[in-house]
Amino acid sequence: MADKLDYLGELDPDDPKQASQQIANKIRAAILTRRLAPGDKLPSQPEMAARYGVARETVKRALESLRSERLIITRQGSGAFVRAQTQRPVELRPHIEAAFERPHVTIDFAGFSGETLRDALAEVLDKVRAGRLAPESIAIRVLVSDTAAPMALPARAETQADDPAVRDRADRITRRAVEGIIDQVTELADLGLVPAASVEVRMHRTSPQFKLYLLNREEVFFGFYPAVERTVTIKGEPTAIYDLMGKDVPLFHYAVTDDDASHGNQFIEASRQWFDSIWTTIAYRYDR
Numbered sequence: 001m002a003d004k005l006d007y008l009g010e011l012d013p014d015d016p017k018q019a020s021q022q023i024a025n026k027i028r029a030a031i032l033t034r035r036l037a038p039g040d041k042l043p044s045q046p047e048m049a050a051r052y053g054v055a056r057e058t059v060k061r062a063l064e065s066l067r068s069e070r071l072i073i074t075r076q077g078s079g080a081f082v083r084a085q086t087q088r089p090v091e092l093r094p095h096i097e098a099a100f101e102r103p104h105v106t107i108d109f110a111g112f113s114g115e116t117l118r119d120a121l122a123e124v125l126d127k128v129r130a131g132r133l134a135p136e137s138i139a140i141r142v143l144v145s146d147t148a149a150p151m152a153l154p155a156r157a158e159t160q161a162d163d164p165a166v167r168d169r170a171d172r173i174t175r176r177a178v179e180g181i182i183d184q185v186t187e188l189a190d191l192g193l194v195p196a197a198s199v200e201v202r203m204h205r206t207s208p209q210f211k212l213y214l215l216n217r218e219e220v221f222f223g224f225y226p227a228v229e230r231t232v233t234i235k236g237e238p239t240a241i242y243d244l245m246g247k248d249v250p251l252f253h254y255a256v257t258d259d260d261a262s263h264g265n266q267f268i269e270a271s272r273q274w275f276d277s278i279w280t281t282i283a284y285r286y287d288r
Helices: 018-030 043-052 056-068 094-101 116-129 163-191 261-281
Strands: 071-075 077-080 105-109 138-144 194-202 210-215 219-224 228-236 239-245 250-257
Touching: 018 043, 018 056, 043 056, 056 071, 071 094, 071 250, 094 105, 094 116, 094 210, 094 219, 105 261, 116 138, 116 163, 138 261, 163 194, 163 228, 163 239, 210 261, 219 261
Parallel strands: 105 138, 138 194
Antiparallel strands: 071 077, 105 210, 210 219, 219 250, 228 239
């Protein structure tokens, strides 16, 4: 059977390059040829040190080189992962699954409806039901817009004005997504599969301009909602609306690293502060 780490190759004693550079080159090649995909976890530093017969510091220098090239990210306590520079929502799931490998899982989401989060959670929670993932606790906070209040988007395209019928449609979409998240997670606690599981949902009266996922308060996915014109069915009639495009928007990925001054660390801290500030000030409870 082939060694699952074959892509790491072997060091060439006749190569004038330093061992750390050779290691970096081999991992870089594996990433660029997609033998390592976005979100894949690299072997641990001790595993690679043993594989190559080098000191752990040598491996660490190789990883630092790849991190400076923005090919990988390192998460405190979890290891190194292939960076996804521009993620799409369908690619969010592997990172959520990695978050569920921790004993205590926290997810904060802010955005329009939570549809992408609901769909990304579904397959991961199936693995919890099957016993392949076994977190001790799950705590999810969802922050969405209250479409009962007038807002700039979504709106009727013809008048560019707020329309209760358009908002009612958005409200149904949001409630389906939010209720799906609540039901999926609380079921795990009801079945005794997770000792503690909770979903808190709060609403606010501003139109969402972006979506934000904060995983274990150490990893952020962030993307803007473009405003698009499209035709939907409202009360049985085709209606042109200005809507928020969410499912296919690119997400920018940031993760906590060992460098406290890094741009990623600063963005994650700002995201935490922003989320908590809205959650504790203008947000209010979602009524089922």
